[in-house]
Amino acid sequence: MKKLWQKNNKKLDPVVEAFETKGDLLMDQKLIEYDILASIAHVKTLNKLFLIGIISEPELKKLLKGFEEILNLYKKGEFDLKIGDEDMHTKIENYITEKYGDIGKKIHTGRSRNDQVLTAIRLYSKNALESIELELTNLTKSFKGFSKEYGYIQMAGYTHMQKAMPSSIGLWAGSFIDSLENDLTLLKIVYKLNNQSPLGSGAGYGVPIKLDREYSAKLLGFTRVQQNPLYCQNSRGKIEASIIAALISVLQTINKFASDVLLFTTSEFSFFKATGKITTGSSIMPQKKNVDLAELLRSKVHLVLGNYIQMVSLSSNLISGYNRDLQDSKKPLIESLEITLETLMVTKILLENLTPNKEKLEAAMTEDLFATEEVLKQVLKGETFRDAYKQVGKKYLKGGDTNEKDD
């Protein structure tokens, strides 16, 4: 397929072409829908410049029809990018030109692939972040339901993986509710940062015709125009990094929950049981029932952490303006959004397939958990805290811990 910038028939080395586009086309495949939405907004904006007459009303209609066709093909899985296609922008322009003639050659007036792809990425992220917010809210509701149902049950609280003080399922579940609430605050702010329209910023230095950027921004649902065209490009790698950091925060919450679940479902603890819907077996050990779903939830924060490194590291030490290194920033962003969305959905399923083992939980409420309370009781009788602490401490460590003897 002919590239947008090819003026003659010179060709790229095929190994080079594969290296440059193979992985990228997979990402573009996920962005196509948004690229078309951006194209629609762009040609409408061009049409608005009616005195100049770049795109007339009938031309606009034809173009909109063409874009809709592509969207439909895409949804049916019949608009797949292949090696040789360079990228989605090229494929779309070529499709229109082949089918509708010269008006296809007009759609790139006043834009660059630099602002075009960035617009598609922003729209994709906007959409994904909305879904993530929704799933996070759903998960929060599940935790609230869990807490309502089982919150009254007592539970040992741990520090240093050792029994520390009395806690409860309510306190435990509540910690995740508050954690998710903080995560939501972060998601909302990166959503806002992402909600700026780069369309019309061209290659990073504006375009020589006066496009109504407010108009195209509004058509696309952006709350504002990202004014400085060079910052549009320079914000690549930066706004994405902020998005990923917010996702990491969400995944840290899930990681904590999954870590707890894995410890609390060991046979030694047995605080919770998981239903068969979420456990799997071993290929060699017939007796096994593993909560390995929790292990795969636990691992996700690490994957996205690696993506964050990719994002920040590859976009650093580069001068202003578009550098093609940025092409490699699509994958860590898109993957991170996908991972987080799925993780939230699946965590909800894990939670809903978890039931407390009340008997075991109660049995774990041993006397030592109440040592601090005992100290405080003596304090209320007039003892200083530190002296009461020492007295109570002696009782527990002398009696219960033979190990102490050889200290």
Add this chain to the structure above:
Amino acid sequence: MKKLWQKNNKKLDPVVEAFETKGDLLMDQKLIEYDILASIAHVKTLNKLFLIGIISEPELKKLLKGFEEILNLYKKGEFDLKIGDEDMHTKIENYITEKYGDIGKKIHTGRSRNDQVLTAIRLYSKNALESIELELTNLTKSFKGFSKEYGYIQMAGYTHMQKAMPSSIGLWAGSFIDSLENDLTLLKIVYKLNNQSPLGSGAGYGVPIKLDREYSAKLLGFTRVQQNPLYCQNSRGKIEASIIAALISVLQTINKFASDVLLFTTSEFSFFKATGKITTGSSIMPQKKNVDLAELLRSKVHLVLGNYIQMVSLSSNLISGYNRDLQDSKKPLIESLEITLETLMVTKILLENLTPNKEKLEAAMTEDLFATEEVLKQVLKGETFRDAYKQVGKKYLKGGDTNEKDD
């Protein structure tokens, strides 16, 4: 020095003790001031529980006097933590007990080092973030001044490190202004996340006496109480990570600016000159004048990126509640805040010691930069964009680029 938890005279192995506390004491040394502020708020809160009578009015006065003494000693550099001190909390409690007797043994009533150190860290971060916001605002002003003075000067705009389109110093400086504005949005939100009082959450499971957490939060200037005591502990590593991510955003902006400066001050570009106040020489090459300050600014995002990894990675795969791994999270946080603050201050100095080389900048405004404009002119005459693009392109690449011949 006797540890808070020592009930007898058993001692830690000295190698173990050094390993556990050596680096941590350096961090505590930076936190002492905030630990004392938190202690003051705590004893005032204990005093408020007057019916229970844990700390009486005269005792409170003595304690406040004691804390003030320590603060003064600290400011004079006479309250230095040394190996054997365990941590700042211990040293402070011991100081009070030695000098003022048994009331020292009361100050730890109703708190744990877990909520105490977290309170100190939050206060430290709050303070550091305020300074960072201020310096960021100052730097923004400098960029505005720079733009006002030199903004009119034309400058070549680059993509792929190759000349692309006409730009200006105004556009270039403006990109950093907008970038810093986005960074500020992030700083404000992490400031807000950090602005929750963990004091009174004890070891992560609350305390058995009814402390007025709203009161102590207010005394310390926090806007709200972080309610769930377990989440207080579980937010360690999480809120800090969010703070560091915001700092990385700031440092990405600086990294871009520094990268530009280093390219634009090469003798080959010579777009800007740096004064001798910020350049240094070589020990072997007498002719050199390096803008190495920009190199050291450029490197900072990478250092803080590493700190982010430390923060997220060390706090993952851990169960709920305090785990001592978290002790190692102090350094990446504190270091990142310090680095960012200094970087902002020094970037301002770099900017103020930079002057455009108008002659060189103008000479770089070669005809090819206007090729896109030429295309658009033909578009306005009725040509489609793509055809006009091809025509103009042939002119430039045939004539100017002998390399093209052997394609």
Add this chain to the structure above:
Amino acid sequence: MKKLWQKNNKKLDPVVEAFETKGDLLMDQKLIEYDILASIAHVKTLNKLFLIGIISEPELKKLLKGFEEILNLYKKGEFDLKIGDEDMHTKIENYITEKYGDIGKKIHTGRSRNDQVLTAIRLYSKNALESIELELTNLTKSFKGFSKEYGYIQMAGYTHMQKAMPSSIGLWAGSFIDSLENDLTLLKIVYKLNNQSPLGSGAGYGVPIKLDREYSAKLLGFTRVQQNPLYCQNSRGKIEASIIAALISVLQTINKFASDVLLFTTSEFSFFKATGKITTGSSIMPQKKNVDLAELLRSKVHLVLGNYIQMVSLSSNLISGYNRDLQDSKKPLIESLEITLETLMVTKILLENLTPNKEKLEAAMTEDLFATEEVLKQVLKGETFRDAYKQVGKKYLKGGDTNEKDD
């Protein structure tokens, strides 16, 4: 498809199943070939236990036929893993059982998916590392050829991005040759670490029948058996991390080369020209010819760096023995190997499409580059180095650098 561990008809939640296997099946698709090789070695080893008679000679023949069939289907693209397949091990066992009956049910005797997948990963890595070594050697040869052809040409040497001392293309190319040589040393050692057979270690605790692990290791081309079965599992995430670290070293070399190429092909430097085979254009600016291939080579070290984080971070803070978090370690390993292999191949193409611009290179050999030589000449006349340095320095900085005046 029925899972290996399913004893009845209970099913996993489909969302859970997709989450658990979707991405993993893509990795297994790349490992199938090696999994079959490992299966062949395993059934041969079982057959060797002839006194016990687990697998008889005729059964072995049938199994080998079955495995060959799968391999052929695989190579024709007709053995594709789909959601529902759980993993490659299951699909293979099920295929054999369906087609050849009960002997299929014997192949998993004395092994676990834990040692099985690890064996496949090791074989995959072994193969990939061999290809990488080959391509690295080819690239080294190209650098040697480049140096032989152009090495004599003088070139300015830079420090701090400023002209420093005289250099040459030979010195420059030589630096990459030496760098690749060091990288090769690392590749060889991780190849050796990887070259241990985990087959026969079962789930991490050995198997209750006496398999001849030396025999299966030899069949698979491993130089030794990885003895401790628990370490087989515990080395997951560790040996992979070492492999990735060696790849990062290779990619650091490429990153440096690409960074140089990008600076040296700017119009301001023009030290080198790239042919049209590797340059691409802009969709909006018709005059552009970008060496963006070098940008995509430059970015690769960052991607693999992120993969390294994923590997180390996800496998840390886990107890001994297999944890399913490790499933997520396949992708960063496989991706990193693939990226490095392609990067080496493409770097060679970049180098071969690069020609020095002798005129420009010579013009850049300005007098100041020889200042250090001038100093040394004075030293040979009896001056101390530091005094000679000061004298020569004054000459250059007074005369040449008007900027110095306003210091």
Add this chain to the structure above:
Amino acid sequence: MKKLWQKNNKKLDPVVEAFETKGDLLMDQKLIEYDILASIAHVKTLNKLFLIGIISEPELKKLLKGFEEILNLYKKGEFDLKIGDEDMHTKIENYITEKYGDIGKKIHTGRSRNDQVLTAIRLYSKNALESIELELTNLTKSFKGFSKEYGYIQMAGYTHMQKAMPSSIGLWAGSFIDSLENDLTLLKIVYKLNNQSPLGSGAGYGVPIKLDREYSAKLLGFTRVQQNPLYCQNSRGKIEASIIAALISVLQTINKFASDVLLFTTSEFSFFKATGKITTGSSIMPQKKNVDLAELLRSKVHLVLGNYIQMVSLSSNLISGYNRDLQDSKKPLIESLEITLETLMVTKILLENLTPNKEKLEAAMTEDLFATEEVLKQVLKGETFRDAYKQVGKKYLKGGDTNEKDD
């Protein structure tokens, strides 16, 4: 203090100077000893050029005396770098010049700070790696002793944190022995990579006098000369990264051990007991005895992982030759070496203060651990593996797990 490159009295801005040198001086303070060793080798090499007569025999004697003085002052803590000193090289040259006159001005003949600091770093790393190898060997011995003493004791083997198959303390300890052995292989190779002398490579482009680099390399104990002077500089960030990667491998081993210890010393598991020499208490809960030493060992791999990121990320996307960003690479290297050394020493102490709780370990050897053995017994009786697996599985999961009912 006057800088080596100052030809007049212009001064750096003091904020800039602090930013540039404050942290770096702390690193230089650790390198001084090695910088002096390198200086001694350098002046001896200069002296060897006797025909040229740069440094005469009597001058050499004086210089060696001067260097020895500095070494002694340094060891007594009386040669401390302070803000204003620029760096150790400057301070040393200035000391000699002030005390011994003009011969001080000769010592920098034929070298640059670029090769000088790199030589010091290599020597420091060489020394640190030797200590690390020694401590790793000591730890291995301790694991062997532990295994000898307790290896016979049975222990449950875990996968997915669930009981899986029978294991033993011998198998468990053995896994760490094998892991450390692999780590040693890596340490040896990075030791070798580091063992190249950069002295004499100047600023990266050689020096205009013919120094006998083999001679100085030999004096310093390097096994070979790093030939290409540009690669000397370009290997900065690369060889260090390889060193850190090897250290990460060591710390992964420790992380696994510490993770196990923390789980196995919970009251729920109680497989091992730790003596009071390594446990610490809580400031609020008097009953606590935490093995928090293991937590601080567990966290170390994460710190060094962050350092690795810093190293690779800051040295990427930079052109060939020295760039001052590299100054910031000293700290992650030195810190990582120090952390690893201490971690190994302390892990040994942890191990030596751990004793198995035989009773608990035996009690955990429940019947289900032997399910796989049961399957294999049936296989030996002629059953296929998969059918036997299903039968045995039903027995365990029907009986023991009431949860299974509602699957």
